Amino acid sequence: MILDSWQLQQCRIHGQLFCIPLEKGKNPKQFVETYMHSDIAVHMDNDCDSMHIMGQYYLFECISDDYGLEDFSSDYDFSEELFWMGYLYRFWHFYTGESSVAIYKQANYEDMLDYYLGYHTLSPQMAVDRIKEANEMNASNKE
Numbered sequence: 001m002i003l004d005s006w007q008l009q010q011c012r013i014h015g016q017l018f019c020i021p022l023e024k025g026k027n028p029k030q031f032v033e034t035y036m037h038s039d040i041a042v043h044m045d046n047d048c049d050s051m052h053i054m055g056q057y058y059l060f061e062c063i064s065d066d067y068g069l070e071d072f073s074s075d076y077d078f079s080e081e082l083f084w085m086g087y088l089y090r091f092w093h094f095y096t097g098e099s100s101v102a103i104y105k106q107a108n109y110e111d112m113l114d115y116y117l118g119y120h121t122l123s124p125q126m127a128v129d130r131i132k133e134a135n136e137m138n139a140s141n142k143e
Contacts (some may be wrong), residue, residue, distance in 0.1 A: 001094075001095050004090070010044075010052065011087045011124075014089060014090035014131070016083065017056040017060060017086065018086030020056060020060040022082065024060070024073075025070055025072060026071065027071070028109075029110075030081055032082075034067045034135055036100045036101065037104065038066075040059060040062055041100035045100055080120075081116045084112075085116070088127055089104075091109075091125075105108050106132065119131070
């Protein structure tokens with residue numbers, strides 16, 4: 001699947017958005033969980049919504065102000081993992097049409113950190129396909 005320039009820009013904005021909590025000293029896990037279940041994510045899932053013109057810092061502040069984010073510090077800089085996570089979540093929406101909530105149910109914060117090492121060098125489409133395949137295999141193994 002080839003995204004148009006607007007969709008690619010949205011993927012990059014989401015990648016940058018997911019890095020802001022580290023920059024601001026806020027809990028990235030709490031941010032990602034909150035964002036993916038927020039009204040803002042619902043607006044961002046609607047391609048014709050005016051929320052798309054808001055910058056990533058504005059979106060971060062909306063989540064931070066509305067939900068309050070815990071302080072966080074880490075000696076390890078995992079901004080690359082967070083960028084990939086934000087980029088892939090938005091790509092996933094464009095690729096499948098699934099909502100942010102539905103996507104997060106399939107691959108939560110911890111899952112995405114686990115997937116990063118093996119999947120970040122794949123194309124976004126292949127990464128999404130592999131995650132969905134892994135979920136299907138896990139579901140069939142539970143039966």
